[in-house]
Amino acid sequence: MTHKLAFIGFGVVGQGLAEILYSKRQSLKDAEGFESKIVAISDFKKGSLYHPDGLDFEALLEAVQDGGTLDSYPKADGLITGWDSLETIRKSNADTVIEVSYTDVSTGQPAIDHCRAAFESGKNVVMTNKGPVALAYQELSALAKKHGVSWGFEGTVMSGTPALRMPKLTLAGNDITEIRGILNGTTNFMLMRMDEGASYEAALKEAQALGYAEADPTSDVEGLDARYKIVILAQHVMGMPLTVEQVECTGISQLTPELIEQARMEGRRWKLIATAKKENGIITAKVAAEKVPLDDPLASVSGALNAITYQTDLLGPVTLSGAGAGKAETGFSLLIDLLTIARARETVQS
Numbered sequence: 386m387t388h389k390l391a392f393i394g395f396g397v398v399g400q401g402l403a404e405i406l407y408s409k410r411q412s413l414k415d416a417e418g419f420e421s422k423i424v425a426i427s428d429f430k431k432g433s434l435y436h437p438d439g440l441d442f443e444a445l446l447e448a449v450q451d452g453g454t455l456d457s458y459p460k461a462d463g464l465i466t467g468w469d470s471l472e473t474i475r476k477s478n479a480d481t482v483i484e485v486s487y488t489d490v491s492t493g494q495p496a497i498d499h500c501r502a503a504f505e506s507g508k509n510v511v512m513t514n515k516g517p518v519a520l521a522y523q524e525l526s527a528l529a530k531k532h533g534v535s536w537g538f539e540g541t542v543m544s545g546t547p548a549l550r551m552p553k554l555t556l557a558g559n560d561i562t563e564i565r566g567i568l569n570g571t572t573n574f575m576l577m578r579m580d581e582g583a584s585y586e587a588a589l590k591e592a593q594a595l596g597y598a599e600a601d602p603t604s605d606v607e608g609l610d611a612r613y614k615i616v617i618l619a620q621h622v623m624g625m626p627l628t629v630e631q632v633e634c635t636g637i638s639q640l641t642p643e644l645i646e647q648a649r650m651e652g653r654r655w656k657l658i659a660t661a662k663k664e665n666g667i668i669t670a671k672v673a674a675e676k677v678p679l680d681d682p683l684a685s686v687s688g689a690l691n692a693i694t695y696q697t698d699l700l701g702p703v704t705l706s707g708a709g710a711g712k713a714e715t716g717f718s719l720l721i722d723l724l725t726i727a728r729a730r731e732t733v734q735s
């Protein structure tokens with residue numbers, strides 16, 4: 386059965402997914418039996434399109450990549466334009482909403498309202514916006530369950546690297562008592578460059594030029610981005626309620642060349658580490674720069690890479706490392722959420 390998709394937002398990440406769905410359409414069909422069509426796109430800057438029979442992948446990508454909007458998409462019988470995001474979610478015939486709207490992470494909006502509208506109209510959601518998961522995990526999980534739909538958000542932590550799915554699926558049965566991770570690529574890249582002798586300002590400029598940093602890099606350098614991610618991990622992977630305000634948070638802006646040199650002399654390396662620890666049923670979490678000994682697997686994670694060590698009762702420490710950002714990498718996170726939904730649907734039907 387062809388999976389019908391509605392994109393809410395069509396920026397870099399949304400286009401990343403669309404490109405993968407198009408370029409891998411044959412192998413996804415052959416290997417996974419997965420077929421999809423985009424029935425709707427609603428982007429507050431680029432415009433909106435809906436056709437119940439599906440839009441043309443190539444024409445969509447061409448319109449956006451040439452003109453920056455959907456205005457030049459060819460008009461066809463049955464094509465509806467101008468629907469806003471909530472109309473698109475409620476009125477389209479999509480099975481799944483790809484929620485990649487421009488969202489304020491501190492309020493989670495408008496993405497939280499998009500999830501509510503989708504679940505209430507019987508649609509699955511896959512998303513990369515961190516705000517809704519960090520701020521409204523309990524409410525949205527319960528709402529999705531009540532309406533019998535799925536909610537995927539692998540890309541909120543470490544893009545497509547399976548930071549959420551791996552512990553939930555392949556470490557199931559373990560008690561995960563501690564999570565320690567390098568969850569922000571910008572600061573990890575900056576620390577590497579500062580270790581190599583670059584100034585804080587030059588390292589930040591370089592990270593921005595390479596597209597790692599958030600639009601407002603304060604969120605990266607003060608540890609706020611990592612704080613949202615550790616809240617998601619604590620709730621989803623450790624099953625512990627945790628709010629953003631409960632996480633002590635400092636960043637890397639206080640690190641001077643002297644402190645970096647001192648760590649080197651001690652055989653250690655500064656890393657921005659997000660930690661969540663469960664003891665006697667109580668969770669504590671923090672984000673802070675730490676001098677990590679060189680034999681810790683996190684010490685050798687360099688550049689914009691991310692990594693997490695899960696402390697498990699049956700296996701001991703398990704460390705996962707991989708990409709934390711990027712167009713294809715985050716586009717892939719949405720793909721694996723979609724494939725998971727499609728596989729579950731197959732199982733139910735067979």
Ligand code: HSE
Binds near residue numbers: 570572710
């Ligand atoms: N600015 C973030 C980072 C992007 O540097 O990791 C991914 O959330």
